[in-house]
Amino acid sequence: MTIRAKRFTPEVLLSAPRRSAGLPNLDASKVLYTTSTYNFEKHEGTSEVRVLDVEAQETSLVTGAKGSSEPQWLDDKTILLLHEQKDGTTHVKVGPADNFSNNGYVAGSIQGPVGNLKLVPIGDNTYGVAVTGKAQPNGDLFNPEKASKPRTTGRLYTSLFVRHWDHYVTENRNAIFLGTLYRENNKFKLSKLVNALKNSGLESPIDPFGGSDNFDISIHGLVFTAKDPALNPATHTKTNIYLSASKNFWLDIVNGLPQFFEVPIYNFAGASSSPVWDNEGKSIAFLSMKTDGYESDKNQLFIIPDYVSPGWVQHMFPGSTGKGDWDRSPQSITWGDKTLYLTAEKEGRMSLFAVETNALQDGINSKSPTLVVNGGSINSVKVLESGALFLSSSTLIDNSLYSLIPSDYKTKTLQGKDAYNLPESDVPVNSKPGELFATYVSSNSRSGSSFGLSRRQVDEIRWPGATPNVDVHAWVVKPSSFDPDKKYPLAYLIHGGPQGAWTDSWSTRWNPAIFAEQGYVVVCPNPTGSTGYGQDFVDAIAGQWGGLPYEDLVNGFEYIQDNLSYVDTQRAVALGASYGGYAVNWIQGHDLGRKFKALVTHDGVFSMTSQLASEELYFPFHDLGGPLWSNASSWAEWDPSRFLDNWATPHLIIHSELDYRLTMNEGLSAFNVLQTKGVPSQFLTFPDENHWVLKPENSLMWHEVVLDWINSNVGLPKYTENKDENDVENAN
Template identity: 70%
Template sequence: MGLRAKKFTPEVLLSAPRRSEGIPNSDASKVLYSVSTYSFDDHAKASEIRLLDSKSQESSLVTDKNGSSEPQWLDDDTVLLLHGDEGGVTHIKVGPVQHFGDGSYIAGTIDGPVGNVKLVRIGNGTYGVALTGKVKPCGDLYNPEKAEKPVTTGREFDSLFVRHWDHYTTENRNAIFLATLYKEADKYKLSELKNALKGSKLESPIDPFGGTDNFDISTHGLVFTAKDPDLNPATHTKTNIYLSASKNFWLDIAKGLPEFFEVPISNFEGASTSPVWDKTGTSIAFLSMKTDGYESDKNQLFVIPDYVTPGWVIHHFPGGSSGQGTWDRSPQSIAWGGNDTLYLTAEAKGRMNLFTAAARPTGLNPVPSQLVKGGYITSVKVLNSGDIFLTSTSLIESSLYSTVPADHAKRTLSGQSYYTLPVDESPYDPKSSQLITKYVSSSTHCGGMFGIYGHQVSEISWPGAADDTDIHAFVIKPSNFKEGKTYPLAYLIHGGPQGAWGDSWSTRWNPVLFAEQGYVVITPNPTGSTGYGQKFVDAIQNQWGGLPYEDLVLGFDYIQKNLPYVDTDHAVALGASYGGYMMNWIQGHDLGRKFKALVTHDGVFSMTSQLASEELYFPFHDLGGTLWNNSESWSKWDPSRFAGNWATPHLIVHSELDYRLTMNEGLSAFNVLQTKGVHSKLLYFPDENHWVLKPENSLKWHEVVFDWINEHAGLEKYTVWRAGNVKKQPEDS
């Protein structure tokens, strides 16, 4: 089984291997993946690309050369990967998977950093290749290591969107590059890259998080999503689907890319995402939202049956009085299972489940059937056989690979039982009453490597503040939980606000890690949370401190009355982003007096400060208009209005590079606490954004946060425990 940690601590979490999604070969007998680890002794990160033999469960090294990434199969024995090198260049390397180090070669070198590689077979041993990278205004690939350094740091702006997420905008933007990979003297060679977006005003992938989900290639063309070039991205969410296709696409691009076609979607003015070709390169599926300016509107499914007639678009599951369609789920990704089947991931009650639907619906147009339940599915890949390869996580599992046989998927589509992700290493049992997917590999041996287990996690619900609503929450107990003993409550409030706590792994806010400090952790999903229907999501508009706060008050009361093992007299509450807003709101209201301590990470202090944010459409939508058109709402839900009530000990965490919620928000909250004489502390990171990502900074975050809440909840400080125990806690097998 390998090494097993005596206690699940921040050091264990942050130094444990982080495994990527699995990249299976044609039958998933072999799986490529990348894995990174961080050493707090050496203060260094190490990365490898590895190969898993599914049958033997043995893992072997493909390469540990620094800069190697994004492995892809060319065939069942040959791998392509990217290798960043000195001078900012990127090599395309190809070689046999079993001895890549000795047998690989450079198939081409690109003069700049690129990523998001996609491949498609186009016949005669040739592949179409798509990559993305930053380009200069002229359309040529941008290499920051070779760029001329400006003599002044002054920048001029004459429109909105000055900065985004954690960086100021520049003249360089993302573009998709196309090329072919062909055989020459028994070795692959990369043709010259062509910027597919050159000469247009379009940018794809969309910053800051767009990647391979923003575009796709097939034998017949390129499809991608991009912001509408005629609308300012600070006040609009509208993105369009663009298609460039022809019968001989990869031959035609040598003469010039076929003209882009903007796919028409009547009455849908929001964000369009996740365009995916089917396996024949004929049909395209994608997702789209109705409302411009609302990033949490419901995704709805569309299919272009034939690229030859791209104006013919089928809207799946339409209808409903609200125009939100008959399927009350918001799909997040699409995979084709052949010409007649689609697989969709969508949140449902704290999980990211897999659903299946007909690609070409009948007149009845039934909503999708749930195929796999449990955990959080992060990647879906359909094998040549039709079997489905899944990558997923859970609250106790950092990386799970599993499969669903094709015949089970067909059975579910016809209305039979769904399947669950395995919670242990048991093989698939077709006679079991609880049908499970077939286990392939667990990075943590289903939590056992960390000494954490599925039985620590349960679920509760209570009536919400609004009529006919139930508030769902996960309950996570310590691994050494004992009946008859009480444990202080850690009430964790999620961000968004249109987000949710799920049965998923995290290296930033890991509920099990909090539980291992000695808390019963409860993660409520109040009004505005995703995965409980679009009406529930939409209900938070103009209600930031209203219904969600009332849901949390009712939840605290429910916990007091129904969970005797929870010590609410020594409760603490924590939240980030909108959860941080809620901590500041709670601090100014009655619920704040029921906690021994609060933690706000990157939270809103003053609503008017949201005008410094980059994506202005967000407060404009959620607060029901602009400040000057609806000042009453902006004022009503402003935590700073209630600063006179602040009295509970409070830790404020904020980072300089957070341009979504600026540093002034954290300083303002801290200054109020200090001026009022409330016991408080400020933790500041000059080099982090909305998230604390660097391992050493993340360890510091956990140390300060755990010390703060433990002290006030009556538990031993984490740093005190570590000083006395870490040297006495060897790992054993």
């Protein structure tokens, strides 16, 4: 039994099963994954580990036990997963995929909460194991359930990074723990784990978002990225690549890890990321940025051909200036047998590119990566033994899609929709035949139909940007009941970052289809500063926060007004979060603000000087051309609070108390001004949310308040007064 929505509502969005990236077995006949669901009637969430039988298109439950996560294949029939206990400890459980609940057993117990599980076969039915968790100053794993409670709530700091994202920084730091999983008496057992970073002064994964992409293991060692310990993380983005390796690495760790080696990356002083071993455990690939203090600099590809000589580092596609011949910024790396696969944004999509490994030997003379897949947004790439690729992705109308690219994809020359071998609704918008040859494996939402959505709702437009000869790209999402002869109010959604982008991907926080199904035509522009359109376009926003991007948005509004006959720009609303919230505050103080019936700012900037309360000071220091005391004119030039005289459009302000990136005062200040000036306004806050609203019940309230606000200002029924209890029906 599945759930089919008659209408895509916030309840449908937030209660729909959220499926993880798929983990295929050797031939992708079975796919292991986790799924989580929230029930608004019971007010509780559930999570499950499941296996998809691809041929039968049926799924079976591995376990629904609370606390089970991160399943991994040990072989085609056996899986391993983590199971967190009530006392904070973690059981490592092993069992058959088809009868795990009855025949699963505990292979070992870890004395605290851990995650980011990685396995590597090292021979003789033995695996190297890596997990991450918080380590105490003495190197032991921290268990918050067993920790003694402090007698005082005071905290004393003597350097920057007092707090980060949504928590105060404590003495406990992220660390990587290593061990082995071996067979004994026909069962697997977990060895004692060793803190690989003990006494190193290093932290990995990097707080707050670092995960399994911050480190990797092979038969020969550990590679990871960590903040440069000599630099303050609040004012610097520099991270280094560290390597600990030896011929008998997993035997050596019993007596202590081989010494760390800091990989030299000459003339690159920015953030290094995504270190990945090849399949033989010989070579390592990673990404690095050139500029310290700039978190959105272009990632460039580096290769260590042989771990035995880690000082030999090849810079791929450097160009004559070192800025890089390839004008993409890769986000992930996957090694194949003869090919290196990279994901990177390309004009509103997270696409897949390939580099032949024989080209890597040519170093600076190697060709730039070639495009393999240009559609949707890929979030995981797995290479099968056959050389085929298993992809996990999403789109604007599908929250989880699994597909296969055959190993001989380079020889495919099919034309039309047959070139994709996908359901017609999943063929990427405006893609050209030959860009993708994929075998459809599974869609969590039946290509969006479970949500009442289809690809026909999605379109793209472009208009002349503020920079000469540079166009601005935008996604357009229309109602599922769209009639081109009717007019619909405009919802203008402005993304955060500012170095970010609206991509052809699913979101449970800012989902354009939610607004479209209320009766809006939704336009999601990618103005100056957006990623995926070349690094020059990204860099151009520095020192221009309210300049070029604002002009792009003005031009976009005029283009919509003149060219989209089905859009009623007399009934328009603008919404944005983070930098998007800044942009809405800036719009409120300028001429474009008078074009809208209502505005919504979520966790946006009100006053530039308040950015000094943010944790990552390098961000405003870079984008505004230096600290306030050395470049006050730039900080003042782009300050939304300088234009409060013009604030007049009805405005909803949202700001949560655990947002330490943009502090609560930003939202309160904006609301206080609106109320004092007599501008119709509302203020929504959550004491237990950070820069994002993540808890399902809070998120539902967020959607209800936002939709009621904009609907009432453009003449649509309030969402909370127009709910249909029969919006969701059961379907086989």
